[in-house]
Every structure is written in C-alpha cells, then in structure tokens.
Amino acid sequence: xxxxxxxxxxxxxxxxxxxxxxxxxxxxxxxxxxxxxxxxxxxxxxxxxxxxxxxxxxxxxxxxxxxxxxxxxxxxxxxxxxxxxxxxxxxxxxxxxxxxxxxxxxxxxxxxxxxxxxxxxxxxxxxxxxxxxxxxxxxxxxxxxxxxxxxxxxxxxxxxxxxxxxxxxxxxxxxxxxxxxxxxxxxxxxxxxxxxxxxxxxxxxxxxxxxxxxxxxxxxxxxxxxxxxxxxxxxxxxxxxxxxxxxxxxxxxxxxxxxxxxxxxxxxxxxxxxxxxxxxxxxxxxxxxxxxxxxxxxxxxxxxxxxxxxxxxxxxxxxxxxxxxxxxxxxxxxxxxxxxxxxxxxxxxxxxxxxxxxxxxxxxxxxxxxxxxxxxxxxxxxxxxxxxxxxxxxxxxxxxxxxxxxxxxxxxxxxxxxxxxxxxxxxxxxxxxxxxxxxxxxxxxxxxxxxxxxxxxxxxxxxxxxxxxxxxxxxxxxxxxxxxxxxxxxxxxxxxxxxxxxxxxxxxxxxxxxxxxxxxxxxxxxxxxxxxxxxxxxxxxxxxxxxxxxxxxxxxxxxxxxxxxxxxxxxxxxxxxxxxxxxxxxxxxxxxxxxxxxxxxxxxxxxxxxxxxxxxxxxxxxxxxxxxxxxxxxxxxxxxxxxxxxxxxxxxxxxxxxxxxxxxxxxxxxxxxxxxxxxxxxxxxxxxxxxxxxxxxxxxxxxxxxxxxxxxxxxxxxxxxxxxxxxxxxxxxxxxxxxxxxxxxxxxxxxxxxxxxxxxxxxxxxxxxxxxxxxxxxxxxxxxxxxxxxxxxxxxxxxxxxxxxxxxxxxxxxxxxxxxxxxxxxxxxxxxxxxxxxxxxxxxxxxxxxxxxxxxxxxxxxxxxxxxxxxxxxxxxxxxxxxxxxxxxxxxxxxxxxxxxxxxxxxxxxxxxxxxxx
Ligand SMILES: Cc1cc2nc3c(=O)[nH]c(=O)nc-3n(C[C@H](O)[C@H](O)[C@H](O)COP(=O)(O)OP(=O)(O)OC[C@H]3O[C@@H](n4cnc5c(N)ncnc54)[C@H](O)[C@@H]3O)c2cc1C
Numbered sequence: 036x037x038x039x040x041x042x043x044x045x046x047x048x049x050x051x052x053x054x055x056x057x058x059x060x061x062x063x064x065x066x067x068x069x070x071x072x073x074x075x076x077x078x079x080x081x082x083x084x085x086x087x088x089x090x091x092x093x094x095x096x097x098x099x100x101x102x103x104x105x106x107x108x109x110x111x112x113x114x115x116x117x118x119x120x121x122x123x124x125x126x127x128x129x130x131x132x133x134x135x136x137x138x139x140x141x142x143x144x145x146x147x148x149x150x151x152x153x154x155x156x157x158x159x160x161x162x163x164x165x166x167x168x169x170x171x172x173x174x175x176x177x178x179x180x181x182x183x184x185x186x187x188x189x190x191x192x193x194x195x196x197x198x199x200x201x202x203x204x205x206x207x208x209x210x211x212x213x214x215x216x217x218x219x220x221x222x223x224x225x226x227x228x229x230x231x232x233x234x235x236x237x238x239x240x241x242x243x244x245x246x247x248x249x250x251x252x253x254x255x256x257x258x259x260x261x262x263x264x265x266x267x268x269x270x271x272x273x274x275x276x277x278x279x280x281x282x283x284x285x286x287x288x289x290x291x292x293x294x295x296x297x298x299x300x301x302x303x304x305x306x307x308x309x310x311x312x313x314x315x316x317x318x319x320x321x322x323x324x325x326x327x328x329x330x331x332x333x334x335x336x337x338x339x340x341x342x343x344x345x346x347x348x349x350x351x352x353x354x355x356x357x358x359x360x361x362x363x364x365x366x367x368x369x370x371x372x373x374x375x376x377x378x379x380x381x382x383x384x385x386x387x388x389x390x391x392x393x394x395x396x397x398x399x400x401x402x403x404x405x406x407x408x409x410x411x412x413x414x415x416x417x418x419x420x421x422x423x424x425x426x427x428x429x430x431x432x433x434x435x436x437x438x439x440x441x442x443x444x445x446x447x448x449x450x451x452x453x454x455x456x457x458x459x460x461x462x463x464x465x466x467x468x469x470x471x472x473x474x475x476x477x478x479x480x481x482x483x484x485x486x487x488x489x490x491x492x493x494x495x496x497x498x499x500x501x502x503x504x505x506x507x508x509x510x511x512x513x514x515x516x517x518x519x520x521x522x523x524x525x526x527x528x529x530x531x532x533x534x535x536x537x538x539x540x541x542x543x544x545x546x547x548x549x550x551x552x553x554x555x556x557x558x559x560x561x562x563x564x565x566x567x568x569x570x571x572x573x574x575x576x577x578x579x580x581x582x583x584x585x586x587x588x589x590x591x592x593x594x595x596x597x598x599x600x601x602x603x604x605x606x607x608x609x610x611x612x613x614x615x616x617x618x619x620x621x622x623x624x625x626x627x628x629x630x631x632x633x634x635x636x637x638x639x640x641x642x643x644x645x646x647x648x649x650x651x652x653x654x655x656x657x658x659x660x661x662x663x664x665x666x667x668x669x670x671x672x673x674x675x676x677x678x679x680x681x682x683x684x685x686x687x688x689x690x691x692x693x694x695x696x697x698x699x700x701x702x703x704x705x706x707x708x709x710x711x712x713x714x715x716x717x718x719x720x721x722x723x724x725x726x727x728x729x730x731x732x733x734x735x736x737x738x739x740x741x742x743x744x745x746x747x748x749x750x751x752x753x754x755x756x757x758x759x760x761x762x763x764x765x766x767x768x769x770x771x772x773x774x775x776x777x778x779x780x781x782x783x784x785x786x787x788x789x790x791x792x793x794x795x796x797x798x799x800x801x802x803x804x805x806x807x808x809x810x811x812x813x814x815x816x817x818x819x820x821x822x823x824x825x826x827x828x829x830x831x832x833x834x835x836x837x838x839x840x841x842x843x844x845x846x847x848x849x850x851x852x853x854x855x856x857x858x859x860x861x862x863x864x865x866x867x868x869x870x871x872x873x874x875x876x877x878x879x880x881x882x883x884x885x886x887x888x889x890x891x892x893x894x895x896x897x898x899x900x901x902x903x904x905x906x907x908x909x910x911x912x913x914x915x916x917x918x919x920x921x922x923x924x925x926x927x928x929x930x931x932x933x934x935x936x937x938x939x940x941x942x943x944x945x946x947x948x949x950x951x952x953x
Pocket of ligand 1: 107108109110111112113131132133134135136137138139140141142143144145146147148270271272273305306307308309313328329330364415416417418419441442443444445446447448449450451
C-alpha cells in the first residue's frame with residue numbers, strides 16, 4: 036500500500052523531465068509504487084467500457100425521424116438540459132449518447148457542490164442545482180439522487196483569504212445561504228483531525244454537500260423520460276446537417292448517426308471534451324482544451340466520518356469526504372494537456388502522473404496530518420474540459436442558428452449542471468436565458484479569438500493554475516495578451532500606460548508615473564520548463580494591487596479623475612465596437628432594435644438601450660444618425676436608405692454584434708451591419724478645458740449653439756478627417772473623436788500639444804470606472820444586465836414609451852410599469868471611507884434587501900459609491916417612497932456601514948457640466 040507521504044518521496048527521488056507542452060495521454064511507468072496500485076471506483080462500468088464497444092450493439096432504442104431538439108452527450112450537462120427542457124414543457128426532446136450515460140467525464144467526478152462563489156449569478160445557479168438534486172428530483176421520481184449534505188469548509192491561511200471568505204459570507208446573506216466564519220479553535224472542534232495551527236480562520240457552509248454522478252444522471256434521465264423526452268444510448272452523432280435560408284443564414288437541419296438521422300432545427304452540444312469535435316461537424320468554433328484532472332482516494336481514516344468537505348485554496352487542494360475515507364485533489368501549476376482527444380475513451384482514466392500530483396500532497400498532509408500515514412486506495416485521473424476564462428461555454432453559436440453550446444465546465448459541471456441546464460432550456464425555448472448569463476455566453480469572446488490556438492491554450496492554462504487564487508478586483512490575465520492592439524498602443528505604452536485586457540484588446544487601465552510596463556509573452560509561470568520572466572514590471576504592478584483595501588495606486592487614479600473634473604483628460608477608447616447599420620430597411624430595423632428614438636435628423640447622437648423580449652437590457656450604446664452618402668469614406672460607407680453609426684463598449688462588441696444580427700435575421704430586415712472596429716480609433720477628451728483645447732485642433736465652432744450636446748459632425752482635426760461627437764461617459768463637457776486608423780497618432784499628438792497648457796493628462800479605464808459611477812452612468816453587465824429592465828435601472832428616459840413606435844421589449848416594459856416595479860437600482864454613499872467592489876449586502880431597516888452590483892470610490896465627492904437593486908421583502912412594489920423611507924447600511928466582510936440612498940446622482944445632479952455650465 037502506498038501512502039501520500041511515500042508518493043511524495045518517490046516523486047522527489049525520481050524527478051522526471053518536465054513534461055513538454057503538448058504531451059499526450061501520460062504513461063507514468065517510471066513513477067514506481069503508487070501508480071502500480073491504481074484501481075478505480077465504478078469498476079464494473081470500467082470493465083464493461085474496456086470490452087467490446089457497446090456502440091456496435093446499436094442504439095438503446097429506435098431513433099425518431101424528427102425531434103424539436105437533440106441534445107448531444109449524456110453527461111451531467113446533457114442530462115440536466117434534457118430534464119429542464121422536458122420540465123419547461125418542450126416536447127420532442129431527444130438525448131443521444133455515444134456510449135452510456137455518464138461515460139465521459141461525469142462518471143468519475145468528485146461531485147462537490149459549494150454554494151458560495153464570488154458571483155451573484157453563480158450563487159443562483161448553484162442554488163438551483165442543489166434544489167434539484169437534494170429535493171426536487173426525489174419528490175418527482177421517488178428516487179434518491181445520492182446527495183449528501185455534509186457541509187463545506189473553506190480554509191484561510193492568510194488575512195486576504197479570510198477577507199475573501201467574508202465577502203462571500205456577506206453575499207450569501209442576500210441569497211439566504213447560511214455560512215459562518217470560524218476561528219481556528221472552532222474549526223478544530225468541528226473537524227478534530229485538522230491542523231489549525233497555521234490558520235487565520237475558516238468559512239463553514241453547513242448546507243454544502245456532495246453529488247453522486249450516477250445517481251443524479253439516472254434520476255434526471257428517468258424524470259425527463261417520464262415527461263416524454265427520449266434518451267438513446269450507444270448512438271454517436273457523426274454529423275450535423277446545416278441549411279442556408281433565403282437570407283444567407285446558416286441554420287441547423289438535423290443530426291446524423293451511424294444508425295440514421297434525425298431532422299431537427301435545434302442541437303445542443305453537451306459533448307464535454309468532445310465538444311470541439313462536435314462543433315467542427317457544424318463549422319462552429321468551441322474554444323476549450325482537454326486536460327487531465329485528478330484526485331486520489333485514501334484508505335479508511337478513523338474519525339473522518341461525517342466531516343465536511345474542505346477546500347484549502349492557498350494549498351490549492353480539496354479534501355472530499357468519501358464514506359470513511361478522503362478524496363484528495365487540486366489544481367496544479369503544470370496540468371497535462373490531452374492533445375489528441377480520442378473518441379474511443381468511455382469510462383476511461385489516465386494513469387496518474389505523480390510528479391504533477393505531488394504538488395498537492397504536502398498541502399493535504401499539512402491540513403489533515405493523519406494523511407501522512409494513510410494509504411492510497413485508488414487514483415482517479417480523467418479528462419475534463421477547460422476554457423480560456425474558466426467559465427463554461429453556453430448559448431447559441433454566432434456561426435449557426437439553432438446550434439447551442441453547453442460545454443467547457445472547468446471541473447464544476449456537476450455543481451453548475453442544474454442551474455446551467457435550466458438556463459439552457461430557457462435559452463432554447465424562449466430565445467434567452469432567465470438570468471444574466473453573459474459571463475458564460477459564447478458571445479463574450481470576440482470571434483477572432485475563439486479559434487486562436489495560442490490564446491485558447493495560454494488562457495486556459497492560466498485560468499486552471501489560478502483557479503484557487505483569491506479573486507481580486509483589479510487583477511488581469513498575463514496569458515493570451517497583445518492579441519488586439521489599437522493604433523495608439525505604442526504611443527501610450529511609452530507614456531506609462533498600464534493596460535487591461537478586454538475582448539482581446541489591450542485598453543488603457545491607468546498611467547504609471549514611473550515608466551513603461553509592457554505586457555510580455557506568456558511564460559506559463561515557469562511551468563513546462565519555460566523560463567519565468569524575472570524582472571516583470573507589469574506583473575509587479577498587478578501584484579501590488581492584490582488587496583481588498585484601497586489599492587496602492589489609488590492616488591494615481593485619483594489624480595487622473597481630479598484632472599478630468601478640474602481641467603481635462605484624454606481617454607483612448609479605441610477598443611470600442613464601431614458598427615454601421617445601413618440600407619433600405621435600416622430605419623425600420625433601428626426603430627425596432629433601439630429603445631430610444633434614434634431616427635432623429637442626421638447629425639444627432641442618441642444614448643439608447645437594446646432590449647430583449649422580456650424588457651431586459653442587452654446593451655447600452657450610442658447611435659448616431661448619418662446623412663445619406665453615395666460615396667464611401669473611411670468614416671462612413673456608401674449606402675442607400677438610412678444609415679446609423681453605432682458605438683458600443685469594446686468588451687461586449689461580439690455580444691452586441693450577435694444580438695443585432697439575430698434580431699435582423701428574425702425580422703428578415705434588408706439592411707447591412709458593417710464592422711469598422713479595427714479601422715477606426717477613438718479618443719475622448721473630457722473636462723472643463725476640453726472645449727478650449729479642441730478649439731485649437733478642430734476646424735469648427737465648438738460653442739453650445741454651434742455644437743450642442745448629443746450631436747456629431749465630420750470635421751478636420753489637425754488636418755485629418757474625424758467624426759467628432761459631443762458626448763460624455765464621465766459627466767463632463769467633452770467630445771469623442773472617431774478617427775481613421777492612420778490618423779490616430781497625429782490627431783492624438785495634436786490634442787496633447789494643444790492641451791499641455793490646460794493641464795490635459797492621459798487617463799485610463801480605472802478613472803472612467805470611478806468617474807462614471809460618480810456621475811451615475813450605468814455599466815452594462817454590472818449595474819445594467821439582460822435581467823434588468825431600463826425602468827428598474829432608472830433609464831426610463833431611454834425608452835420611447837410615449838411614442839406609438841413599437842420596439843423590442845416594449846410590451847414587457849409596459850406590463851412592468853402597469854404592475855409596478857418589484858426592484859429598483861439605488862445609489863448609496865457612505866461617510867466611512869471604506870473600499871467596496873460589489874457583492875456587499877444591502878440592509879434596509881434591519882433586513883437584507885439586495886446586494887451591491889458595482890462600487891467604487893468617487894474622488895470629487897470624496898466618498899465610496901455603491902449601486903445595487905433593492906426589493907421589498909414583503910413582495911410589494913418598490914416605489915420611490917419606499918426607497919426614500921429606508922434606513923440603510925451596507926455589509927462588507929461581515930461589518931455594516933451606514934449608507935445614504937440617493938434617487939439622483941450625488942455628483943452634479945442637474946447635469947450642468949455636460950452642458951458646459953461650470
Ligand atoms: C477529477 C475530476 C474531479 C471533478 N470534481 C468535480 C466536483 O467536485 N464538482 C463538480 O461540479 N465538478 C467536478 N468535476 C467536473 C465535472 O465532473 C464535469 O464538469 C462534468 O462531469 C462534465 O459534464 P459534461 O456533461 O459536460 O461532460 P461529460 O460527462 O464528458 O459528457 C459528455 C458526453 O458526451 C458524449 N459524447 C461525446 N461525443 C459524442 C457524440 N459525437 N455523440 C454522442 N455523444 C457524444 C460522451 O460520451 C459523454 O458521455 C470534476 C472533474 C474531474 C475530471
């Protein structure tokens with residue numbers, strides 16, 4: 036029998052060459068001892084899987100000729116999706132599994148379910164999975180899924196880690212998730228076998244637990260079948276049929292198998308690590324990598340029974356209760372990529388690479404010392420899919436209508452399965468999920484990245500290796516950088532720009548007074564034999580900010596913000612998405628797409644939302660009406676009919692593009708959407724001095740009368756043609772200059788030269804974040820999301836409800852208005868100078884009524900500002916009187932701070948500054 040400590044010694048005594056990048060399935064014959072003793076749970080199924088392929092026996096039941104939806108893959112995600120489709124009333128739903136249910140990754144999962152994560156949507160998804168496996172399935176089928184509620188314990192061995200847990204605890208209060216911060220002594224009482232000498236504290240979540248993969252999937256399949264869905268095993272999908280409609284749109288037509296085909300308009304790719312291969316059958320890009328992921332199962336441990344599962348993030352290790360033993364697993368710095376994903380791999384495992392796994396042993400033994408003397412019963416090392424940001428891939432593929440993704444679950448596909456299965460079912464049936472799934476939606480990635488091997492590989496590696504790292508508010512990836520650089524990149528780098536990565540772009544974060552900090556090639560943190568960068572300024576600057584206190588660069592951001600409020604700042608916003616919507620039907624399409632009236636005379640610019648059928652906000656953007664033009668220029672295409680220029684946040688350009696395209700296709704509109712994002716740069720000059728500065732650069736009168744707010748013009752800037760727009764993202768007098776690529780540097784330099792005597796400085800997105808929250812401007816996907824209506828978000832002014840013009844989402848808004856708003860976005864400020872970042876609980880009159888979506892420090896008002904939606908715990912509408920009459924406090928890391936609620940922005944509430952009134 037091998038013990039964990041022996042495994043450690045063996046691996047240390049026989050160091051192997053570091054695995055080269057791109058190694059295939061690992062055969063670790065050189066690591067003696069432990070591997071030889073390898074056995075696996077589920078032996079029966081494993082042996083069956085090794086025998087004659089069950090596929091040869093043919094499908095477990097005859098294939099129907101048609102289906103409303105075909106789910107490919109019978110793992111956690113496929114079964115959950117099928118069950119939720121059936122539960123939501125979808126008839127004709129069929130699941131095709133190549134082998135047997137769970138035979139991919141699911142059968143060997145550890146099955147841990149933790150309820151608290153640093154994301155409100157994930158907390159909701161996890162809660163749903165827990166409800167399904169712990170209660171609903173049993174009520175429905177009479178079968179127990181195998182759910183065990185033994186609780187979960189997060190370990191903090193430093194102050195920041197405990198701060199992170201306290202943040203989770205506060206968020207949990209908004210969702211009714213019970214959790215307790217325990218001292219080391221209390222932890223010892225709860226878990227006597229634990230070493231608590233080096234602990235700061237722990238977070239105990241009593242209702243966490245463990246899912247059983249076989250029990251869960253069998254019960255899901257049983258319940259789905261009882262509702263009319265069909266589960267067909269031993270039936271690999273070999274092809275996807277696609278047709279192109281009269282408008283040139285590619286749509287799903289059916290699936291092919293060795294045993295016949297099924298005609299269907301909708302396919303869901305739940306094929307786990309095989310999802311990329313299934314995507315290729317349909318010409319759909321699925322950006323994931325397959326990696327080995329492992330745990331070992333120990334021999335019996337006296338006294339371990341009924342202990343909670345443990346996550347020791349700082350040691351990158353988890354300890355899962357398995358009867359009277361433990362499973363020990365974690366996340367390594369050098370995970371093994373599975374390059375050639377075999378389609379013959381059913382109920383299969385890899386030999387464990389002890390040299391890789393050794394990283395976990397010391398941490399595990401330190402936490403539960405009895406492991407030092409405990410034998411290893413078996414090792415479980417299987418394939419799992421990992422994605423560039425460690426979030427799943429879901430939603431309709433931008434390349435193919437009717438092709439949905441439900442894959443890339445990053446070792447969380449059991450616990451997220453129920454929540455995600457339900458959202459996928461809504462997406463398929465209603466065209467959109469119920470929750471804000473943007474963080475999981477395939478459209479969060481720009482299309483140029485989703486088949487870029489270096490980007491996928493580097494980012495997936497870094498996300499895996501950092502999975503247990505503290506999630507700090509201002510962290511950035513080091514992998515997959517410099518994919519998209521705007522025309523001002525080099526210029527700004529030389530001026531100390533510290534870049535952030537969004538949608539593949541490098542965008543300015545802030546400006547470091549002490550020289551350039553370029554982002555270097557990814558060094559895999561020294562893993563796989565690569566040489567780690569030694570003197571890496573950018574990485575050092577990021578690390579300085581690993582804190583939940585005010586970051587050390589707080590004063591630098593303050594300087595940028597106050598320069599903008601007091602003189603002027605220039606922001607490089609070139610990463611913005613810049614689209615033209617033109618053509619014969621463009622006006623009709625614009626009227627339908629945009630909540631505001633954008634069909635004003637050419638020269639107007641309108642801030643508007645785009646909504647979904649539920650009245651939720653899919654985007655906020657500016658739309659500028661163009662004068663008709665028969666001649667193309669770098670600043671406008673030639674077009675007939677009507678034309679609009681759309682400027683959308685660069686991090687969500689693909690989402691916007693896909694939303695508009697889908698709506699145009701559904702409306703069968705005769706118009707063109709043209710992407711000019713890479714052809715144009717954009718700088719925004721904001722602040723009281725902006726007019727004086729730009730008056731020296733632009734060949735036009737910039738007075739209020741000649742160039743009012745919310746208008747745009749084609750002008751010359753230092754001799755170069757630009758589109759100038761009088762707009763503000765920060766609540767100041769200011770203009771955006773949209774500039775053809777080749778002219779960006781000379782125009783920027785001319786602006787800087789003119790601004791020198793006015794105190795103009797460079798500023799980045801950290802300043803925009805602060806300035807915009809101070810002014811009360813919304814950020815999409817933070818305080819404004821697809822599950823928030825503009826009425827709830829205080830953006831009723833963007834909705835043309837007084838006009839008779841129909842628009843997407845109008846009916847839902849009218850119903851919402853008639854019924855009264857059930858929640859409202861409220862601005863809070865605090866007298867205490869305490870940093871907040873979002874997820875803090877909102878208390879009103881002693882009850883939790885919501886949580887903070889977005890928070891930052893406002894330097895002009897010198898206060899912390901937080902925005903969050905509040906509801907009335909009694910279920911009634913949230914009137915303005917309800918908001919005003921409350922007594923509020925915000926809870927940050929378990930401590931509450933008195934807060935003042937505002938119905939209007941506390942900074943310049945009468946909007947004088949954007950009008951140029953100072
Ligand atoms: C060691 C380990 C520990 C883990 N621990 C946890 C944990 O504690 N908690 C947690 O939540 N998650 C955990 N996970 C992750 C979780 O198990 C997975 O995310 C989840 O099981 C993935 O489910 P899936 O349905 O996406 O993929 P799979 O289970 O792989 O299912 C995909 C299915 O598609 C089928 N298929 C493939 N191609 C075709 C085709 N052409 N036609 C028809 N069928 C096809 C396959 O046969 C397979 O059955 C762990 C994973 C590993 C490896």
